[in-house]
Amino acid sequence: MSQNDVLYLAKEALGAAMVVGGPILGISLLVGLLVSIFQAMTSIQEQTLSFIPKIIAIGVLMLLLGPWMLSVLTTFTANLFGQLATFGNY
Secondary structure: OOHHHHHHHHHHHHHHHHHHHHHHHHHHHHHHHHHHHHHHHHHOOOOOHHHHHHHHHHHHHHHHHHHHHHHHHHHHHHHHHHHHHHHHOO
């Protein structure tokens, strides 16, 4: 396995991770920001208040985008296993 093969695999793995994890991180950031603004407006300084809305938002997002995320990861894994034989040849 050459360096180019390793770099290609790393690039594909990071790309798949960013595509799958990006929406989850984005919705978590947005909900956290909205809860922080709400806390600043109402002077509520409870640190654990942001966890429940984040968990609910991420759960809803996983229900909506779960099949798409699974499709992306399945495609990545199938491509990885399909190219595994070519990576083993020296």
